Amino acid sequence: MAKGDELVKYITERVVDYVETPREVRKERVKYREPWVNRWFGLIPFSISLWAERIPRKGKKKL
Template sequence: MASSDDLIKYITQRVVSYMGTPKEERRRRMAKEPWSTRWFGMLPFSMSLWKEDVVEKTRKRRRR
């Protein structure tokens, strides 16, 4: 485990770099993620990809 001096140094560096960035840039970086991703992770995204794949396959079968 890191010593307390290393931890204090790391925290100080993070705070100084945060204070050094302009407000507009800090706001831009903190983009809000969708609630579905925040609550359920990648599950909704993977299910949507799966659904698109199934729909595409059924459309191809109907065209034949």
């Protein structure tokens, strides 16, 4: 039964911490998020996209 008590204690600590933080701080924390591709796969997709931008494509006009 100790695991159940620990779980309840952990959840209540998290809820109290969430309630006690000001709304502005919570919004700032959520405001900036990395793109989901970087969060899931790291910098590999980012580096591939940078590399792909440098490759010239047919029919694409430069500004």
